Amino acid sequence: MPVSMPTRSLRAGLAVLALSTGAAMAAETWPDLPAPVKNGVAARVGDMAFVGLGSAGTDLYALDLSAPAAGWQKRAPFIGPVTNGAAVAVSATTIYLFSGNGKAAENARSPIIFDTVYAYDTQSDRWSKRDTKTPVGLSGAKAVSLGDGRIVLVGGYNKALFDTYLAETGAIDKEADPEGFRALVASYMGMEPKAYRWNDKLLVYDPAANRWGSLGDNPYLPNCDPALVAEGDGRFLVMSGEIKPGLRTPEVKRVEIKGASAVWTKLADLPPVLSGQRQEGVAGAYAGIVGGDVLLAGGTNFPGARANAQAGRWFAHDGLKKGWRDEVYVLGGTSWKLAGRLPRGLAYGASFAVPGGLLIAGGEDGDGMPRADVFLLRWDGRGTSIEN
Numbered sequence: 001m002p003v004s005m006p007t008r009s010l011r012a013g014l015a016v017l018a019l020s021t022g023a024a025m026a027a028e029t030w031p032d033l034p035a036p037v038k039n040g041v042a043a044r045v046g047d048m049a050f051v052g053l054g055s056a057g058t059d060l061y062a063l064d065l066s067a068p069a070a071g072w073q074k075r076a077p078f079i080g081p082v083t084n085g086a087a088v089a090v091s092a093t094t095i096y097l098f099s100g101n102g103k104a105a106e107n108a109r110s111p112i113i114f115d116t117v118y119a120y121d122t123q124s125d126r127w128s129k130r131d132t133k134t135p136v137g138l139s140g141a142k143a144v145s146l147g148d149g150r151i152v153l154v155g156g157y158n159k160a161l162f163d164t165y166l167a168e169t170g171a172i173d174k175e176a177d178p179e180g181f182r183a184l185v186a187s188y189m190g191m192e193p194k195a196y197r198w199n200d201k202l203l204v205y206d207p208a209a210n211r212w213g214s215l216g217d218n219p220y221l222p223n224c225d226p227a228l229v230a231e232g233d234g235r236f237l238v239m240s241g242e243i244k245p246g247l248r249t250p251e252v253k254r255v256e257i258k259g260a261s262a263v264w265t266k267l268a269d270l271p272p273v274l275s276g277q278r279q280e281g282v283a284g285a286y287a288g289i290v291g292g293d294v295l296l297a298g299g300t301n302f303p304g305a306r307a308n309a310q311a312g313r314w315f316a317h318d319g320l321k322k323g324w325r326d327e328v329y330v331l332g333g334t335s336w337k338l339a340g341r342l343p344r345g346l347a348y349g350a351s352f353a354v355p356g357g358l359l360i361a362g363g364e365d366g367d368g369m370p371r372a373d374v375f376l377l378r379w380d381g382r383g384t385s386i387e388n
Contacts, residue, residue, distance in 0.1 A: 033051060033061060034372070036370030037372070040084075045095070050095060053084075053086070059074065060075045078118070078127060079129065081114070087138050088143060094120065096207060098134055098141065099115060100114050101113045102114070116129065116133065137162065139157045142154055198223075200217055223240070226283070229287050248282055250281040271338065280303055282301050285299030286346070301325065324346060339383060345365065349364070350362055362374070
C-alpha cells in the first residue's frame, strides 16, 4: 500500500487525555515512582497520570502533571488478580482495563490470559468489575478512546492457544525432562505467524451500553505490544510490535475510523539503526506526539530474528540474545529518522506526551528488572535531551 504523508499539525486528541492549557510543566525534578513498574498500565485523565499494576502487583499511583513536586500518590488497589500486559483506555473520567495475563489464584499452577474487564473511577477512587467478557484474548493488545466514549482495541494473544501452552509447559518438570520441555517450546515457538491466531479484528467496546462490536478486519498481520498513539479522534498509529512470540516487525500503520468501518494505511517502516543493518522492529516501546511530531523510543527485540524468519526458521529467536533498545525515532514527512537515545535500553513502561517532550515512567531494563525511574525525553524539533 502507498506511503502517505502524516499531517504536520496534529490535533491535540481527546480533551480527557490532554493536559489542560495552563498546566505548569516546569519542574526541578520529576519524582520517581514509589515502586518499580513494568508490564503495567498507564492512562491519563486531564492533568492526572496513572501508572501501576504489572510488577507493582495491585498498586496504582497517580501524579498531578501540573504539580509534579507533590509526587506520586497511591490510589485504591486493583481488585482483580495481579495482571500483566492488559490493554487500557479512558472513557470520560473512567479508566477501563481489558484482559492481561497472570494467575487467576495465587495457588494456580500456571498463568492464563484473562477475559475480564475492570473499570476504575478516577473521581471516586473505586474499582469495579464490569459484567462482560472480552470476545477474545486481549493480553498484549492496545486500546484508544473515541470522542463518543467508545474504546477501540487492536491486537491481542489467542486465549485458548496460549492458555494451553502455558498449562502444558507448567506441567513439565524441565529439570527432570529437559528434552520434553524443549520439544514442547519448540513446537509452539516454531509456528508461522498466522498459526497463533492473534486477534485480527478491530474491536470496539461501548462502556455506556456495555456492548462489544467490530470495525472490521486488520488487513495486516496482527501485532501484540505495538506502540499506539492517537493523532486525533478516530485516527491513530500502530507502530511496530510482535507478529509472533520473539519476532517483531518494523511496519507502521495508520488507522482511520470512518463510520462502522476503518481504513488501514501503511506508512514508512522504522529505519535501520545503522546503514545496511536490518531493522528488527520493537515491542513494548514508548511513544507520543510532541510538537506535532511522532516519537517512538526504546522497546525490545532479538537481533537476527527477522533473518531467521525470512529463511523459514520460524522459531526465529531461538538461541538469540534479547536486546533492550535505547534508540529514539521521529516521524517527519514520509519517513522516520534516528533522533536520539534514551539513557539506557528500556521497554514495557509508561509514556505521556507533555509540552516539550515525552514523560517516561518505569519499564524494564537490560537486566530484565523493573524500574521506578521517571524522566523527561525532551524534543525541540531537531534533537533530544534528557531532563532528570
